[in-house]
Amino acid sequence: MKSSHSFIVENIDKIKAQLPAGIKLVAVSKFHPVSCIVEAYRGGHRCFGESRVQELVSKYEELKDYSDIEWHFIGPLQTNKVKFIVPFVSMIESVTSLRLLQEIQKQASKQDKVIDILLEVHLAKEETKSGFDIQELRDTVALIVDSAGAYAHIRLRGLMTIATQTDDEAVVKSEFATLKSLFDEMKEKYHEKNEMSYFDTVSMGMSHDYNLAIQEGANVIRVGSLIFGERQY
Numbered sequence: 001m002k003s004s005h006s007f008i009v010e011n012i013d014k015i016k017a018q019l020p021a022g023i024k025l026v027a028v029s030k031f032h033p034v035s036c037i038v039e040a041y042r043g044g045h046r047c048f049g050e051s052r053v054q055e056l057v058s059k060y061e062e063l064k065d066y067s068d069i070e071w072h073f074i075g076p077l078q079t080n081k082v083k084f085i086v087p088f089v090s091m092i093e094s095v096t097s098l099r100l101l102q103e104i105q106k107q108a109s110k111q112d113k114v115i116d117i118l119l120e121v122h123l124a125k126e127e128t129k130s131g132f133d134i135q136e137l138r139d140t141v142a143l144i145v146d147s148a149g150a151y152a153h154i155r156l157r158g159l160m161t162i163a164t165q166t167d168d169e170a171v172v173k174s175e176f177a178t179l180k181s182l183f184d185e186m187k188e189k190y191h192e193k194n195e196m197s198y199f200d201t202v203s204m205g206m207s208h209d210y211n212l213a214i215q216e217g218a219n220v221i222r223v224g225s226l227i228f229g230e231r232q233y
């Protein structure tokens with residue numbers, strides 16, 4: 001590959017230069033070719049987010065030699081596909097049901113792995129978005145932390161949300177604040193209560209709202225189009 005000026009690397013560096021310490025950038029590479037990931041990698045970036053199982057698996061296969069890439073799964077996940085990503089994924093950010101948690105536990109146990117997970121919380125106005133509602137979230141976390149022995153192959157790292165798509169900043173800000181306060185509540189109750197409970201991650205904020213997310217307490221942001229450009233669907 002000819003070494004030319006890389007807009008991708010420039011975009012990543014620009015974002016990273018403004019990030020407060022301790023905030024992790026997941027570069028969301030979905031719908032962009034492997035060559036874009038390689039460019040970002042050569043610029044020093046290691047953490048990438050994908051939202052479709054088949055796409056992630058095929059990119060992983062192609063990029064096997066880049067063994068220090070950290071893959072975050074951030075999209076809708078069907079239980080029957082869990083087994084395909086468990087061998088190599090670093091974190092599953094989009095866990096939306098107890099059933100899915102149980103399947104991740106089962107596959108991780110079979111493959112002798114421990115998988116870091118975030119629970120996705122549905123705070124947005126759109127019905128189409130998925131995730132636990134607040135009461136379900138509280139019930140589920142209580143249930144799994146209390147039966148930790150049954151979940152020895154997952155590690156609960158925190159919460160994730162996708163805010164309402166709107167220009168009304170107040171709406172987005174209040175959703176982010178809600179996620180952070182749920183996180184604080186759970187961290188206080190459950191952090192290091194046992195081996196599977198390790199609350200340190202608040203994943204929120206995308207290209208258009210990550211600054212607001214950081215103000216409200218995110219420590220993981222997931223940025224796609226601002227780095228790689230518009231996606232071609």
Ligand SMILES: *Cc1c(COP(=O)(O)O)cnc(C)c1O
Nearest residue numbers: 028051074206207222223224225
């Ligand atoms: C696509 C996607 C992103 C990135 O979106 P951009 O607007 O391109 O930054 C972040 N989080 C999730 C869950 C996504 O599906």
